[in-house]
Amino acid sequence: MSSRRAFLSSTLLLILLPAILGGTPTSVRAAERVEITVSAAISLKNAFEELGALYEKQSGVGVLFNFGASGQLLQQLIGGAPVDVFASAAQQDVDEAERRGLLLPDSRANFAGNQLVLVVPAASHSRLASFKGLSHKDVQRIAVGNPRSVPVGRYAREVLLFHKLLPALERKLIYAENARQVLDWVARGEVDAGVVYATDAASRPHEVRLVAQAQDASHTPIVYPAAVVRGTPHQAQARAFLSLLLSEAGQEILGRHGFQRATR
Amino acid sequence: MDDAILSSIRLSLQVAFTATLLVVLTGLPLAWLLARRRFRGKELLDVLLTLPLVLPPTVTGYYLVLLFGRHGWLGGPLFAATGWSVVFTWQGAALASYVVALPLLIKTARAAFESVDENLLRASTCCGHSEWSTTLRVLLPLARRGLWAGTALAFARAMGEFGATLMLAGNIPGRTATMPLAIYSLAGSGEWGAAHALVLLMTVLSGLFLYLANRGAGRWL
Secondary structure (H helix, E strand, C coil), rough: CCHHHHHHHHHHHHHHHHHHHHCHHHEEECCCCCCCEEEEEHHHHHHHHHHHHHHHHHHHCEEEEEEEEEHHHHHHCCCCEEEEEEECCHHHHHHHHHHCEEHHHHEEEEEHHHHHEEECCCCCCCCCCCCHHHHHHCCCCCCECCCCCHHHHHHHHHHHHHCCCCCHHHHHHHCCCHHHHEEEEEHHHCCCEEEHHHHHHHHHHCEEEEEEEEHHCCCCCEEEEEEEEEECCCHHHHHHHHHHCCCHHHHHHHHHCCCCCCCC | CCHHHHHHHHHHHHHHHHHHHHHHHHHHHHHHHHCCCCCCCHHHHHHHHHHHHHHHHHHHHHHHHHHHHCCCHHHHHHHHHHHHCCCEEEHHHHHHHHHHHHHHHHHHHHHHHHCCCHHHHHHHHHCCHHHHHHHHHHHHHHHHHHHHHHHEEEEEEEEEHHHHHHHHHCCCCCCCCCCCHHHHHHHCCHHHHHHHHHHHHHHHHHHHHHHHHHHHHHHHC
């Protein structure tokens, strides 16, 4: 074989190798274990990863997490994403999913609560002491979630409106795509302050400094609902995951990550 | 909401024009250097400048944040000196677009310069013209079609930038939300009608620029 032929054949073989080795007949795949997909608000990431491990251990069923802003997750569901459980950081998104007939209404339950806090970068010399202080000229950039699709952004807006800081503060607001991005911008010092969940602030304690907590009266109660998605082929397993969320073991894990107890 | 759409169109044009202007001002000399000179590290320079073309936009965005963030290698001193940071500004969006569009012009312009008959250039210098004069009067005019195509491509790419822009400039309506970012937000919040309009506009504009890059160069230049 000429060296050119050899080169072409070996390149072709290299490209096809993954397909040759990776392909398995469907009958073999059917014997592999069951897996459920859970779309969850990104603020639940740390707690859910722990819960997922516990669930897998207890049931032998695998869990695939899809974290993101609740609004984005809702759009994915509407678009037909093959998800088994939807866990949101606000009632609004689950309400909309239910309204469109995407969920099994009898499976819906609130499983956790959260608080809203104002944080600044840990290294900053800011003398910010309250939400009202955000109007001070030293505060140039405030990170909040995009109210269009991110619950933490909607809650933040409510708080700012409560303190009569909008519309004046509008030009200082920097919108983030999800709750963790708000946190990251504050932690990295790209902004002067940010409004995040208490649980998120607690997840990076050395990088952000807590300035104030929003009063309960200043925003809609932060409640996390979850439900099983209609049409899932794994209804039993999905319901089992929800049961785990509401169980003592599940609530203990959530509590350890800073979430409040579920208020049914 | 119409505000968000209109401002995204304005921002896209503002960012793309600024980025393309910078691309042409810096890209042409660089392409000239790569085409007309030999020096140590030349191919390394070419690779470095071409990287944003093949790297995922998120990687490019990551490097940009590392360099220009408030505590970045370049952004840190800038912030310390002026209190200003390029993050979350339209200039940041323009910078991201610049970085990803530059390789397109450099590659095309370099090829255009290299395709000009060497004999013509030698003839010009033989007649007594300086390198600068030869470039201006012989090289550029003969390479103009390739240069135009490269510029049109760079502009289209600058308008279509998303990943790196999102990471460096953020997605702020009215300030940095260019059309691609606005489409992302609108789709993410279920506002399909508005997203539809912008998608159509972007497709038409991009198609127009590709057409200009291909045919316009032949016909009008």
